[in-house]
Amino acid sequence: xxxxxxxxxxxxxxxxxxxxxxxxxxxxxxxxxxxxxxxxxxxxxxxxxxxxxxxxxxxxxxxxxxxxxxxxxxxxxxxxxxxxxxxxxxxxxxxxxxxxxxxxxxxxxxxxxxxxxxxxxxxxxxxxxxxxxxxxxxxxxxxxxxxxxxxxxxxxxxxxxxxxxxxxxxxxxxxxxxxxxxxxxxxxxxxxxxxxxxxxxxxxxxxxxxxxxxxxxxxxxxxxxxxxxxxxxxxxxxxxxxxxxxxxxxxxxxxxxxxxxxxxxxxxxxxxxxxxxxxxxxxxxxxxxxxxxxxxxxxxxxxxxxxxxxxxxxxxxxxxxxxxxxxxxxxxxxxxxxxxxxxxxxxxxxxxxxxxxxxxxxxxxxxxxxxxxxxxxxxxxxxxxxxxxxxxxxxxxxxxxxxxxxxxxxxxxxxxxxxxxxxxxxxxxxxxxxxxxxxxxxxxxxxxxxxxxxxxxxxxxxxxxxx
Numbered sequence: 001x002x003x004x005x006x007x008x009x010x011x012x013x014x015x016x017x018x019x020x021x022x023x024x025x026x027x028x029x030x031x032x033x034x035x036x037x038x039x040x041x042x043x044x045x046x047x048x049x050x051x052x053x054x055x056x057x058x059x060x061x062x063x064x065x066x067x068x069x070x071x072x073x074x075x076x077x078x079x080x081x082x083x084x085x086x087x088x089x090x091x092x093x094x095x096x097x098x099x100x101x102x103x104x105x106x107x108x109x110x111x112x113x114x115x116x117x118x119x120x121x122x123x124x125x126x127x128x129x130x131x132x133x134x135x136x137x138x139x140x141x142x143x144x145x146x147x148x149x150x151x152x153x154x155x156x157x158x159x160x161x162x163x164x165x166x167x168x169x170x171x172x173x174x175x176x177x178x179x180x181x182x183x184x185x186x187x188x189x190x191x192x193x194x195x196x197x198x199x200x201x202x203x204x205x206x207x208x209x210x211x212x213x214x215x216x217x218x219x220x221x222x223x224x225x226x227x228x229x230x231x232x233x234x235x236x237x238x239x240x241x242x243x244x245x246x247x248x249x250x251x252x253x254x255x256x257x258x259x260x261x262x263x264x265x266x267x268x269x270x271x272x273x274x275x276x277x278x279x280x281x282x283x284x285x286x287x288x289x290x291x292x293x294x295x296x297x298x299x300x301x302x303x304x305x306x307x308x309x310x311x312x313x314x315x316x317x318x319x320x321x322x323x324x325x326x327x328x329x330x331x332x333x334x335x336x337x338x339x340x341x342x343x344x345x346x347x348x349x350x351x352x353x354x355x356x357x358x359x360x361x362x363x364x365x366x367x368x369x370x371x372x373x374x375x376x377x378x379x380x381x382x383x384x385x386x387x388x389x390x391x392x393x394x395x396x397x398x399x400x401x402x403x404x405x406x407x408x409x410x411x412x413x414x415x416x417x418x419x420x421x422x423x424x425x426x427x428x429x430x431x432x433x434x435x436x437x438x439x440x441x442x443x444x445x446x447x448x449x450x451x452x453x454x455x456x457x458x459x460x461x462x463x464x465x466x467x
Contacts, residue, residue, distance in 0.1 A: 001111070002074070004074075008046055009025060012039070019040075020032070021057065025072070049073075051071075052072060054069065075107070076152065077254070078161070080142050080258075081258065082262030083262040086166045087166035101135055102135075105133045107160065108162070109160070111164065116246055117244075122248060125165070130161070141164055151354055152361075155357075170237065170242060171266055172276065180283070184282060186278060237265075251290040251291050257299065259300070261352070264303055270311075273317040274319075284298050295327075301332070303318060305341055306447055322462075322463060331371060334373045335355070338352070339447075358370075374393045375390060376388065385428050386430070386437040396422050403421060405462075406420035407444060408440050410436055417431060
């Protein structure tokens, strides 16, 4: 495994109540006494990156009750979480054929958390344990997380451990602690929505039973097993269930930071995508509280471009993600240029991983590099036009021709397509249909056509100046 460098090494477990347990690691030995429930915990001194080391945990019975962990590295540990685009397996990526054969790297360690929805916070995750990266172990691991880890390990020259805790089709509220949701009255729509889903769960359960019956009948008759379209297990959408089973057990384990890719399932209009900003902020702040490491880096991916349906509002969801950058030590990888309008699961995961790694290199590792595409700052009316100001806008440019994706509106809020030009680190937009524009927006569609970039080849985030 990998344990986090420069932070106390936390080791914990269970034994007989009152038993003394001794932990030895890197020449240091600490002893703890188990409480009434048999739980014990020790912290060992921080240390620099290195290894491999041996960790020995021994109970009162001596050698007969000892556990030895070999090949422990000290480096950086990142948690990768979210829904299907983070879950997306390495062997499915467009670049898998060229990269998987070279995935062997003993300095990259992978931990796959098995999917587990739980009503209460769990003490441990379901997992087969840590493994070193190899073509075999990496093929079913998160592609985004693996590419992220490869870049960090190559550039920072430290061992990297990545914990893959993901579940496709899930909501942000499922990954958030129940108390954090419940103590904020403005988040009550989440529980109301959950209540409306109970009838659907009953229908889905009946449907699953019917499918199973059809499979059994086909098997008995020697016929091919019937196939049914995938649909999400609605129980996994319930508030806090995935936090309880797949995040809470990780919080005693020191980490460097988290990478996150989720939001598509919260884009349904009936689920109020504008609420996502508050939900997402609540989740990030509470994860930081539960890990008790301060404001560790939280790096996330803005959902990509996908045609979807009129029942989903991806533009509003992206705006909610953009607003989350208000939180310190956060960064967002914009992917509006590398999605697939016809596939909710674009296969370009290497660029997603590398954009997250750029953010980590800047925020967590102190490199002086550009890590973000242009981000909207403010808009100022100028007669029959409106000027848009951006941060991260050095070398602002329209990629591949005329600037597209801008719309303007007057006070009635009715937007019209605009002609836009780059002027330094600003964009000037105007439309003959709008005499005095006061609002501007960019890339405002489920799958927009937009091409604003900075000199580092990073795309601008879609945005709106209208509240």
